[in-house]
Amino acid sequence: MLGVTGGIAAYKSAILVRHLCNAGAEVQVVLTQGAAQFVTPVTLQALSGRPVRDDLWDPEAEAAMGHIELARWADLILVAPATAHFMAELAQGAAPDLLTTLCLASDAPVLLAPAMNQAMWRDAATQRNAATLAADGKRLIGPAEGEQACGDVGPGRMAEPEALLEAVQAAFLSPRLAALNVLVTAGPTREALDPVRFLSNHSSGKQGYAIAKAAAEAGARVTLVSGPCGLPAPANVECIEVTSALDMHEAVQARAAEQALVIGVAAVADYRPATQALQKIKKDSAGRGAAEPPAIALVENPDIIASVAALPNGPVVVGFAAETENALDNARRKRRRKGLDAIVVNDVSNPKIGFNSDHNAATLIWADGEVELAYQGKETLAASLIQHLANLFFPSSGEGAGAVAKPTPLSVARSGRS
Numbered sequence: 001m002l003g004v005t006g007g008i009a010a011y012k013s014a015i016l017v018r019h020l021c022n023a024g025a026e027v028q029v030v031l032t033q034g035a036a037q038f039v040t041p042v043t044l045q046a047l048s049g050r051p052v053r054d055d056l057w058d059p060e061a062e063a064a065m066g067h068i069e070l071a072r073w074a075d076l077i078l079v080a081p082a083t084a085h086f087m088a089e090l091a092q093g094a095a096p097d098l099l100t101t102l103c104l105a106s107d108a109p110v111l112l113a114p115a116m117n118q119a120m121w122r123d124a125a126t127q128r129n130a131a132t133l134a135a136d137g138k139r140l141i142g143p144a145e146g147e148q149a150c151g152d153v154g155p156g157r158m159a160e161p162e163a164l165l166e167a168v169q170a171a172f173l174s175p176r177l178a179a180l181n182v183l184v185t186a187g188p189t190r191e192a193l194d195p196v197r198f199l200s201n202h203s204s205g206k207q208g209y210a211i212a213k214a215a216a217e218a219g220a221r222v223t224l225v226s227g228p229c230g231l232p233a234p235a236n237v238e239c240i241e242v243t244s245a246l247d248m249h250e251a252v253q254a255r256a257a258e259q260a261l262v263i264g265v266a267a268v269a270d271y272r273p274a275t276q277a278l279q280k281i282k283k284d285s286a287g288r289g290a291a292e293p294p295a296i297a298l299v300e301n302p303d304i305i306a307s308v309a310a311l312p313n314g315p316v317v318v319g320f321a322a323e324t325e326n327a328l329d330n331a332r333r334k335r336r337r338k339g340l341d342a343i344v345v346n347d348v349s350n351p352k353i354g355f356n357s358d359h360n361a362a363t364l365i366w367a368d369g370e371v372e373l374a375y376q377g378k379e380t381l382a383a384s385l386i387q388h389l390a391n392l393f394f395p396s397s398g399e400g401a402g403a404v405a406k407p408t409p410l411s412v413a414r415s416g417r418s
Contacts, residue, residue, distance in 0.1 A: 001070070001108075002027055003079035003099040004044070005086040006034020008149045009115035009158035013039060016080060016161040017047040023165060028070065030054065030099045032086070056098040071105035076171055079103070080141075081115030081158045084126050090138070091129035109171055113164055114143045118154030141167045142377050145352060145359060155358070163376055170383055175219025176390035182220040183259045183315075184212040185252060185266035185304065187227035189245040193296065194277035201267045202355035205229030207320075208265035210382035212237050218386050220261075225251045227266055245269050245301040256308045259315040261389065264305035267322065271298040306338040316393045318342045324349040331365055341393065342366040344373075344385065364388055 002020070004013045013029070020027050029044040031054040041052035053070065079086065079099070086100070090112075095101040103110055112133065120126055121143060134140060142159035159167075186208020190198040205226060212224040213234035222237045225248055233239035242248045245268045256262060274297040281294060309317040319340045321331040324347065331345035346353055346362040353360045353375065361375040364385060371388060373381050 001030060001074035001077045001102065001106075002048075003030045003032075003077060003082075003103070004035040004039065005032045005079065005081055005083045005099070006037060007081040007083045007115045007158075008038060009081035010035050010038035012158060012161055013080060014043055014047055016164055017044055019161050019165045020168065021048060023169065025168070026050075028053065028073070030070075030102060032097055032099055034083070034085075053098060056101055068105060071102045071108075074102070074106050074108045076111065076168065077103060077106060077108050078111045078113070078164065078168060080111075080113035080164055082112040084114075084116045084120045084123075084129075087112065087114065087126065087129045087133060091132040091136075110138045111141055111164075111167060111171065112138055113141050113158050114156070115158035116143070116156050118152050118156040121156040122154075139167075139379075140377075141380055144376065159376070159380070163374075163380065166384065167380065170387060175217075176387065177215060177261070177394060178219030180220050180260040180394065181223070181258050182215045182261045182263070183223045183225065183252065183255055184208055184215065184263045185225045185227075185248060185268075186212065187229035187231075188267050189227045189248055189269045189301075190243050191245065191269045191272035191301075192276045193273050194279065194281045196280045199269060199271075199273070201269065203227070203229070203267035204356045205231050206356070206358065207360055207378050207382065208263075209234060210378045211263055211265055211385065213379065214382040214386040215261075215263075217383070218390065223255060223259075225255075225266070227268075245272060245304070249302045249304045249307070252304050252308060256311060256315065261316045261318070261393070262305070262308050263318045263320075263389075264308075265320045266304075268304055269301055272301055273297070274299045303338065305340065309339040309341075316341045316389075318344065318389060321345040322348045322355075328363060328365070328370075331363070335365055342389070366392060 004010050017027055027048040028050050029048050029052045031041060031052055045052050089100050090103055095104050130140060141164060143155050144157040144159050145155045146157050147153050187205030188201045188203040190200045192198045209231050212222050216222045216234060216236045224237050224239045226239055226241055228243060240251050242251050305317060305319045308314060317340050319338060321334050321343055323330050323345055327345050327347045331343050335343040343365050344362050346360055348355060358378060359375060360378045360381050362373045364371050373384055
């Protein structure tokens with residue numbers, strides 16, 4: 001069931017209906033009154049091949065409790081676009097029209113594609129509603145960032161129809177990592193200089209947490225080893241909180257042999273101070289004065305992901321590379337040098353996808369090919385990445401439990417389709 005609400009992005013719903021029907025879906029469109037101001041029922045009926053529903057009080061349909069029948073009919077509900085008004089109503093459990101009533105009355109999964117002005121999306125009330133909907137089990141796809149109909153630029157554009165089609169297709173796939181153990185590292189590490197100061201980096205942990213969530217949704221038993229980032233643990237994920245690179249190395253090594261897949265997303269510090277001062281280092285320590293800063297000796301931290309890749313009969317190992325120049329070449333060399341099965345690289349010099357952003361774009365590289373993961377929300381990218389990894393390394397997963405022997409990757413064309 002495709003719900004269309006009253007935003008300018010409703011014009012894309014016609015393209016989306018065509019994509020869904022071409023992919024083999026039966027599509028029932030439900031319009032709100034506002035949506036009918038942007039796109040006509042005749043257009044969507046012609047594309048879907050089914051009469052469009054738009055009235056909770058349709059006497060003919062409701063004579064047989066038609067809204068309940070339709071709620072039971074849907075295998076999946078996608079609302080695209082989902083306006084701020086619609087999200088507010090659904091978050092509060094209000095059902096003033098047919099679409100909200102169906103969303104509340106159906107047991108089907110609900111996907112929402114937010115679309116609104118960038119200021120409306122950033123507003124605290126909208127963010128609270130989005131968080132409530134996510135906590136209630138609704139999955140938000142996007143919004144994307146870019147130029148908007150009003151002339152503003154920022155987050156709030158509806159995800160493109162092609163991305164929404166991929167999300168719908170993914171929702172119907174069987175759990176590709178069912179019964180497999182997956183370990184994900186996320187966030188930064190902190191390397192203490194003294195009791196007050198530390199060396200760290202800008203990693204927010206958002207992408208790693210999104211990947212842990214996507215792996216759990218794919219049926220895996222997920223362990224998330226997280227540096228300090230303050231994010232809530234995803235549902236059905238065991239979260240182990242650590243601070244330093246040595247802490248993370250110890251936690252990962254203790255569990256690596258039990259895993260089928262290890263994904264190293266964490267931004268682990270390459271170096272740590274050779275010694276940690278027991279007391280706060282003073283500016284005038286040892287009589288040097290303010291003009292002479294202390295010299296800090298550094299030692300190299302263990303390479304966590306390479307050490308897992310070196311294990312005999314170890315898990316499939318996927319690393320991440322945050323690069324600022326020559327991203328693809330540097331990542332290809334890093335994959336070979338560390339002995340990784342695959343690596344995901346993104347260019348963090350791009351402010352739209354750098355640290356702390358809610359969006360990302362990356363390239364997945366393995367021995368025989370690579371695929372570009374286009375600019376999208378980090379949760380959507382995570383779901384796509386997990387699907388690609390399942391296709392590559394676990395084509396027949398779900399039949400056993402725990403760790404498995406490292407499989408041989410499927411031969412996948414460089415066109416990016418696995």
